[in-house]
């Protein structure tokens with residue numbers, strides 16, 4: 001809790017209008033950030049201002065508004081580049097989110113490359129969006145999906161990873177931070193091991209970018225995917241980082257406008273990066289909002305945010321561990337700010353409803369990670385996930401609400 | 411909080427804790443497996459019919475309190491009912507939870523009425539109806555088997 005003195009959580013909270021609302025007559029305690037985070041006024045205003053005074057379709061427009069909107073859109077791309085320290089701007093492709101980013105890599109990178117007998121390596125803690133696209137590739141190419149197991153604590157079994165990484169492996173796709181367990185995976189180690197065998201690595205950073213500083217060059221990953229709506233931006237926007245060398249070789253993922261240089265019915269010449277992968281009119285406002293969200297995060301500093309959230313995690317973990325009959329699912333050494341838990345006496349679905357009546361928003365269910373649930377032989381978990389604006393007092397509210405829930409059921 | 415008390419009434423909490431007819435029936439006449447992917451509720455319903463009457467009915471599986479108590483109460487309500495009565499009760503229960511308007515053919519719900527508080531919690535309605543849908547599936551499968559045999 002040492003960083004709390006400098007970290008002005010109250011002034012951050014003032015930037016998020018929704019945090020002042022009440023739910024069922026109680027102050028909102030928003031702990032569902034892993035599903036989607038809230039928006040600061042800066043982002044809301046950026047989007048509002050765009051629509052009120054700066055909106056137009058981008059690219060190819062000669063008029064002033066189009067030029068302004070194009071500039072703002074491209075500035076956001078530049079902001080993302082800086083945020084994850086990509087080498088160049090055109091390595092940043094706007095997508096609708098993590099899911100589309102992963103599908104893009106699966107279809108454009110993996111599908112042309114893979115054949116029968118090849119293997120795709122993922123882990124047991126992946127979100128469905130990092131499982132299903134690969135199963136589709138397996139069906140389409142005859143390749144096989146291999147899965148790195150996880151330990152009882154919720155950590156990857158790295159010796160099994162080393163064994164599964166073989167001559168047959170053509171791509172490794174791994175989650176940076178697990179949305180179901182909170183585990184921060186040793187992705188640098190994974191990337192280095194894969195690269196030693198010439199295998200490309202995609203990192204699902206959906207749960208990472210808002211919680212820990214990410215430097216794609218230092219990591220060396222070939223692809224990095226994330227969503228705007230978990231990074232204080234809006235839904236329907238996200239990004240894929242890819243190494244220029246690989247992106248250049250990949251065929252487009254979707255066909256349409258903006259991704260071509262010239263079209264005739266005989267031959268179409270594809271546009272250069274990143275536009276080759278951005279067919280159709282994009283989510284302009286979403287992209288501009290995301291750029292603003294990133295600037296906002298940078299103004300506070302991911303280091304400070306990470307330290308604050310770590311403090312929350314430690315505090316919440318120690319509090320929740322004292323509760324009789326509460327079991328934390330996912331006790332990895334390295335964790336980001338979320339706690340998945342189950343109660344002996346109360347099903348997660350009931351926990352969700354009862355906490356909601358106390359104004360506490362958490363998520364219950366399988367968190368789109370059914371293999372994780374099956375691994376720990378539970379139908380679902382309750383999950384509290386933290387963001388930069390959560391407070392220690394809110395953890396106390398959560399703690400009391402859980403105790404009250406247990407009281408009602410005993 | 412009043413809504414919450416409506417939802418989690420003593421009777422419901424009691425059925426959740428002390429489940430009635432929570433067991434397998436070996437070689438049942440009818441059987442179905444029901445899943446609510448939203449919250450992971452999973453329920454198996456076992457059914458024995460004799461001369462058009464529900465002679466025995468039971469369930470097992472795992473679910474939230476609403477799902478479990480609804481299943482438990484359903485087995486109590488359905489035992490001894492004729493096929494037609496069981497169907498009418500299912501329909502009436504379903505209407506009571508999902509429909510705004512009254513249906514003239516609806517029958518009294520009796521003790522099942524305590525579950526209607528779930529109406530105030532739209533995301534939980536499926537929890538309360540899962541067991542019934544599973545029963546209905548078991549029943550229909552059984553009827554199909556009889557008519558196709």
Ligand SMILES: Cc1ncc(COP(=O)(O)O)c(C=O)c1O
Pocket residue numbers: 034035096097098099100127129130175177178179204206207227229368
């Ligand atoms: C780890 C992880 N990967 C991928 C996704 C999918 O993100 P989106 O739905 O924004 O595409 C999520 C969202 O829950 C996630 O937590």
Ligand SMILES: [Zn+2]
Pocket residue numbers: 349446449451473474476477537
């Ligand atoms: Zn349920």
